[in-house]
Amino acid sequence: MRIGQLIDERYELLSHIGSGGMANVYLAFDHILERQVAIKFLRLDLDDETDSIRRFRREAMSITELDHPNIVDVYDIGDKERENYIVMEYVDGKDLKTYIRDNHPISPQTYQAIMLQILDGVQCAHDHGIVHRDLKPQNIMVKADGTVKIMDFGIAIISTETSITQTSTIIGSVHYLSPEQARGSLATAQSDIYSLGIVSFEMLTGHVPFDGESAVSIALKHFQEDLPALDAERPHIPNSIQNVIYKATAKDPSDRYQSCRDMAEDLATALDAENLEVPLVNGPGLAAETIILAKPDLDAQAETDQLDQTLVLPTAGATAGTASTSQAEVPEASRSEATGDPAEDRTEKMRSQGIWAKLQSLPRWLVASALVVLLLLSVTVYSAMTRVRVPDVAKMTPDQAVQLIQEAGLRVGDQQEESSEEVQDGRVTRTDPEASSRVKEDAEIDLYVSTGPKKVTLKDYRDKPFDEAKRDLEEEGFKVKKEEVYDNQIKSGHVVDQDPGSGQEVQVKGTTVTLKVSKGKETFSLQDLAGKTQSEVQAYADSIGLNLTTSSEYSNQVEAGRVIRQNPSSSTKVQAGDSLSVVLSLGPEKPATVQFSHTITIPYSDPGEGEEEEEEESRSSSSSSSSRHSRQDRRNDSTVGLRNLAEPTALFKSWRTWPVWTRVQASEWAKDQPLLARGENHIEIYIDDYNHSYASPADSFTISRDTSYTLDFETVEGDIASFKVVRDGRTIIENRVKASD
16 A cells, blocks of 8 residues: 555545554545545455454454444445455544553543443443454554543454354463463453453553563463552552452453453442442452351251252152262261261261151152153253344345354245345344254254334425324424425415425435425515606516506606606505506606698709709800810710610710700700619708707708609797708709698
């Protein structure tokens, strides 16, 4: 692995945290969930070691079952070629080993608070059939707020009747190894309790109880030497605390606490006032004392000894008073030796008058009944002993569960699916019969596999009463959030909209359905609309849902097209759907006018003829020579009033030299040609009346002959209108008219 490497296109390695016996641990960043995580990789140099890979995968399977605040959470598991890894919670804190070094001496109160958390977490693991096997301060993290997290279940074993791990290899740190592990025996829950007792010793003294030059010498001390006296190093440690530690570290597992829960119960009350002065009942040098009973107690003790012996009932053929076959003959020498001893005499008397004598005096039918009861009990006990316990396969994959069930001597029956809030999709939720129940060998076990949290397809709650929709959603398990809104169509108190929408399949757990509920129509205070345009008023009415109507009237004060007044008036309360009417201005009212027409004839003037007449007038005048030349030039360039006639224009350039009769004929010829052949006059009509002025022409057009034209006028009654006609830039007609003309 290298820093910066991206694992599974998701986890970016940031730094190397540490290494263990079979794994390397890196700090990484999860780019999908945007959080820091710790990733444990199987050591690459162990990739070819089958046992290491198997233990690594065992850890991956087992720790996914654990969900506890004092156990490091596991987020993901990768099982690819050369990339066997576990993604787990990154704990920002220090391991207990460092904590002990930095905070020694640790007070009994602090020790109690930390160890109770550890015991709670380990008990959770034991409840799932998982034995840690390597509990030590280096595998226990302490956060800044005092929260404890247990990690590194890398050598955990499944502690069930059909354990998938039966290795006797010594795995774990030798300073915290239980005596049975040191001997190579299978680790149990009591092995973890022993390790926690050693951790407790180290927390209070600052060092481990057993040390040596080699792992073998340390392991030997675990099952050969007593735990050193705690009060020799910490005289003020209460006996109640020492008793808990000494019991946890007993050499024989059966003498230890039978569960972490039991140890936690004692530890939780160890610092109570009434328990501080209890005597030290365990510990080094405290061998069991010989108890000397007083004479009155001897008889009771002898009777207890007799009751603890195995009873053999007489056969059906034995007669009352016959000695039991379980009673052996006592040699005479022994009896003679005992006659001088009063205690022996009492014992002999008890034998003659004891239980066996009483049994011999019982009726035969009672003895026979007892035999039948014993026979039935023995059959029941034997039957129970031959039944198989159903393994707990909850939170395993179906393949893992099937393997474990089959290894227990059972068969897998049906596999059914069910939703689960606690078990992730695709893993086993439960079995039928349930886990830990006892069934016959080769019995059929049904598996229930999680489909993940419950999902529901949402109904359409729009236009439904809110209370009805809320009740329905809460019965499904959803949380409901209410948002009130105004709505013009939906009745008050009914659902307007929902999120998520209807028809969507959503996970029930953790999902909140938001219902928007109508408050009815919204009430508005009308704005003052005076002076606004019709388009502005229309936009305002549309925005609040009002129905707008308009009317118009003249106004000398309000500009045309703007509001004069409104109904309802401004500040009136209205709702969507209400009516709003406004009166728009037409501007000032027009005076009474009269309309009339006047027809004129606009004379056509041939542009060529006009130039000829001008030239004749100039010739008869006493103008200067230069003026004549100028006019002659214009004459020579003239088209002689003929347009668009290329050839005739060329022919008639010197028409003035023709005889008069010839010119007359040419003129007559031109009159007979189409209009396009004649020059055009550009005409502009100017009118000055109620609607027009001389500022711009009322009309403009061209003519090529005399043209009749009708002018339309409008004037205030009694007023005079004016007009003028401009032809080719020259005013040719100008006059004044009135309606009466």
